Amino acid sequence: xxxxxxxxxxxxxxxxxxxxxxxxxxxxxxxxxxxxxxxxxxxxxxxxxxxxxxxxxxxxxxxxxxxxxxxxxxxxxxxxxxxxxxxxxxxxxxxxxxxxxxxxxxxxxxxxxxxxxxxxxxxxxxxxxxxxxxxxxxxxxxxxxxxxxxxxxxxxxxxxxxxxxxxxxxxxxxxxxxxxxxxxxxxxxxxxxxxxxxxxxxxxxxxxxxxxxxxxxxxxxxxxxxxxxxxxxxxxxxxxxxxxxxxxxxxxxxxxxxxxxxxxxxxxxxxxxxxxxxxxxxxxxxxxxxxxxxxxxxxxxxxxxxxxxxxxxxxxxxxxxx
Amino acid sequence: xxxxxxxxxxxxxxxxxxxxxxxxxxxxxxxxxxxxxxxxxxxxxxxxxxxxxxxxxxxxxxxxxxxxxxxxxxxxxxxxxxxxxxxxxxxxxxxxxxxxxxxxxxxxxxxxxxxxxxxxxxxxxxxxxxxxxxxxxxxxxxxxxxxxxxxxxxxxxxxxxxxxxxxxxxxxxxxxxxxxxxxxxxxxxxxxxxxxxxxxxxxxxxxxxxxxxxxxxxxxxxxxxxxxxxxxxxxxxxxxxxxxxxxxxxxxxxxxxxxxxxxxxxxxxxxxxxxxxxxxxxxxxxxxxxxxxxxxxxxxxxxxxxxxxxxxxxxxxxxxxxxxxx
Ligand SMILES: Cc1ncc(C[n+]2csc(CCOP(=O)(O)OP(=O)(O)O)c2C)c(N)n1
Ligand SMILES: [Mg+2]
Numbered sequence: 001x002x003x004x005x006x007x008x009x010x011x012x013x014x015x016x017x018x019x020x021x022x023x024x025x026x027x028x029x030x031x032x033x034x035x036x037x038x039x040x041x042x043x044x045x046x047x048x049x050x051x052x053x054x055x056x057x058x059x060x061x062x063x064x065x066x067x068x069x070x071x072x073x074x075x076x077x078x079x080x081x082x083x084x085x086x087x088x089x090x091x092x093x094x095x096x097x098x099x100x101x102x103x104x105x106x107x108x109x110x111x112x113x114x115x116x117x118x119x120x121x122x123x124x125x126x127x128x129x130x131x132x133x134x135x136x137x138x139x140x141x142x143x144x145x146x147x148x149x150x151x152x153x154x155x156x157x158x159x160x161x162x163x164x165x166x167x168x169x170x171x172x173x174x175x176x177x178x179x180x181x182x183x184x185x186x187x188x189x190x191x192x193x194x195x196x197x198x199x200x201x202x203x204x205x206x207x208x209x210x211x212x213x214x215x216x217x218x219x220x221x222x223x224x225x226x227x228x229x230x231x232x233x234x235x236x237x238x239x240x241x242x243x244x245x246x247x248x249x250x251x252x253x254x255x256x257x258x259x260x261x262x263x264x265x266x267x268x269x270x271x272x273x274x275x276x277x278x279x280x281x282x283x284x285x286x287x288x289x290x291x292x293x294x295x296x297x298x299x300x301x302x303x304x305x306x307x308x309x310x311x312x313x314x315x316x317x318x319x320x321x322x
Numbered sequence: 323x324x325x326x327x328x329x330x331x332x333x334x335x336x337x338x339x340x341x342x343x344x345x346x347x348x349x350x351x352x353x354x355x356x357x358x359x360x361x362x363x364x365x366x367x368x369x370x371x372x373x374x375x376x377x378x379x380x381x382x383x384x385x386x387x388x389x390x391x392x393x394x395x396x397x398x399x400x401x402x403x404x405x406x407x408x409x410x411x412x413x414x415x416x417x418x419x420x421x422x423x424x425x426x427x428x429x430x431x432x433x434x435x436x437x438x439x440x441x442x443x444x445x446x447x448x449x450x451x452x453x454x455x456x457x458x459x460x461x462x463x464x465x466x467x468x469x470x471x472x473x474x475x476x477x478x479x480x481x482x483x484x485x486x487x488x489x490x491x492x493x494x495x496x497x498x499x500x501x502x503x504x505x506x507x508x509x510x511x512x513x514x515x516x517x518x519x520x521x522x523x524x525x526x527x528x529x530x531x532x533x534x535x536x537x538x539x540x541x542x543x544x545x546x547x548x549x550x551x552x553x554x555x556x557x558x559x560x561x562x563x564x565x566x567x568x569x570x571x572x573x574x575x576x577x578x579x580x581x582x583x584x585x586x587x588x589x590x591x592x593x594x595x596x597x598x599x600x601x602x603x604x605x606x607x608x609x610x611x612x613x614x615x616x617x618x619x620x621x622x623x624x625x626x627x628x629x630x631x632x633x634x635x636x637x638x639x640x641x642x643x644x645x646x647x648x
Contacts, residue, residue: 033570
């Protein structure tokens with residue numbers, strides 16, 4: 001298997017599919033010369049030309065609207081917003097248009113909106129955790145891959161599908177390396193995977209938090225605790241079959257991410273587990289998430305806003321006390 | 323013609339900005355500025371000329387590239403540098419960083435991380451001036467890249483139909499990240515576009531501080547005379563990469579050196595003043611020396627300041643005002 005970065009995995013999947021399907025094209029700011037702010041399409045403009053790797057003005061609502069219109073006509077647009085924070089300027093096009101077209105008109109809408117998100121530096125307006133917002137919108141599917149392997153596999157599925165996809169990649173994973181599969185591996189939405197096997201505590205998470213959870217799981221081995229880490233890969237749909245099965249088997253569950261706890265994906269999952277498995281759980285479902293604050297520029301404030309490995313360890317110890 | 327005192331002020335401010343940016347660039351490369359910064363070197367005359375023509379009561383909203391606007395508005399370079407370092411003594415208490423410099427006491431309503439957002443907020447400032455019956459204007463800065471955001475034109479249209487006291491200044495360095503303006507701007511003519519919206523507009527040499535000052539003063543007068551919103555397209559150039567540390571292939575070395583050697587706003591202003599015998603070489607050296615001292619102090623202040631107390635992380639998300647039983 002080939003080892004590439006998270007960004008290269010996107011490029012790899014994109015290149016393979018673009019070679020097969022001439023209706024796929026990408027648009028966004030600074031894609032041609034710069035290759036995107038995260039090098040996600042570096043070199044592809046030379047390969048596919050400026051018609052298929054299109055540079056746009058800084059016009060996010062028009063970009064997404066162009067995606068909606070061209071997708072309805074049968075093209076396969078990928079709108080690359082670079083930073084997910086710029087999606088705010090295109091919310092009507094995403095939520096009121098893209099998400100509802102099929103329900104209203106019965107039309108296919110093979111539109112992908114890709115952007116990098118997650119918490120890192122750059123201050124309040126470049127750090128938002130949007131996944132729960134998008135996942136809450138009927139009609140949208142939301143990919144949040146952790147491994148390069150899943151970036152590629154989920155992208156390829158998205159490009160063969162006929163529904164709008166919000167494809168969220170994490171800033172801190174941009175240069176992270178991992179294996180990718182070949183041409184024929186497609187990862188369906190709504191299928192989680194076990195990132196680390198365990199038997200005492202289950203952590204359900206996604207995106208960069210898979211890394212933090214896995215570190216915590218490793219550290220807890222010294223305390224004789226066996227932690228399982230589940231990587232959801234998509235937060236809509238959620239693989240409830242696997243979540244509920246493992247939750248039932250293990251009986252102690254933590255749901256974790258780095259979004260503010262209030263109104264988050266973790267709340268959705270925790271309540272579903274509690275509702276369905278109440279009597280078979282050994283402890284209440286715990287949650288790990290961020291404070292309800294904007295993300296400051298100062299790195300210490302950033303760390304104080306989002307959970308770290310110690311918070312995971314503390315939650316693991318706590319769920320074991322019941 | 324600018325009188326000698328003001329002429330020297332223009333020079334001092336432009337040199338202070340250049341010094342701030344030069345030192346801040348180096349500090350950013352050394353990891354002192356979390357998240358990095360957008361350097362405005364080359365664009366000093368736009369900031370200094372505009373701010374000099376404004377009054378204290380005028381209200382301003384800026385962009386992600388706003389160090390020069392902030393200094394020209396008279397902000398403390400210490401609180402600015404501390405903010406770049408994300409220290410608690412920074413103007414945004416370390417929460418905003420380089421993109422979000424602010425000084426409410428100077429009616430300077432902050433930088434912005436979202437392209438086009440500042441200029442739209444300036445339209446709101448202008449509406450506020452109108453509603454509150456103040457005798458002042460609002461100024462919104464934007465880049466050439468912001469010219470193609472929808473919100474910009476929604477705001478301009480509102481300013482025109484309501485005849486708001488709004489001045490828009492395009493700090494037009496001709497590139498948005500690595501994209502040359504002509505590649506993405508239909509019609510290529512910002513002034514014509516503004517005029518088609520019913521707004522008065524003119525293009526000026528953004529490297530000539532006096533021209534910027536005079537154009538701004540004229541626009542301000544027209545606005546106060548009730549002639550409606552005005553737009554100035556000030557053509558300028560950014561010497562460094564979009565973010566600190568970036569070197570791209572999107573523009574030629576010749577183009578960069580042409581702007582630096584032939585159109586530099588500071589060098590040109592100095593030649594102008596020397597030719598008119600409005601300044602001496604000694605005075606220029608003193609100005610440079612003072613700028614070095616001031617920025618040196620700003621760095622010392624920033625270095626010595628504490629980082630924000632992490633116990634305050636959740637403070638001020640809202641004020642709690644709605645929880646009170648009235
Ligand atoms: C809505 C939005 N889209 C994209 C970006 C990313 N971005 C930051 S600065 C910039 C270029 C802005 O160019 P311009 O307006 O000319 O200002 P300059 O950087 O040249 O000062 C872009 C695309 C953003 N901050 N906001
Ligand atoms: Mg520009």
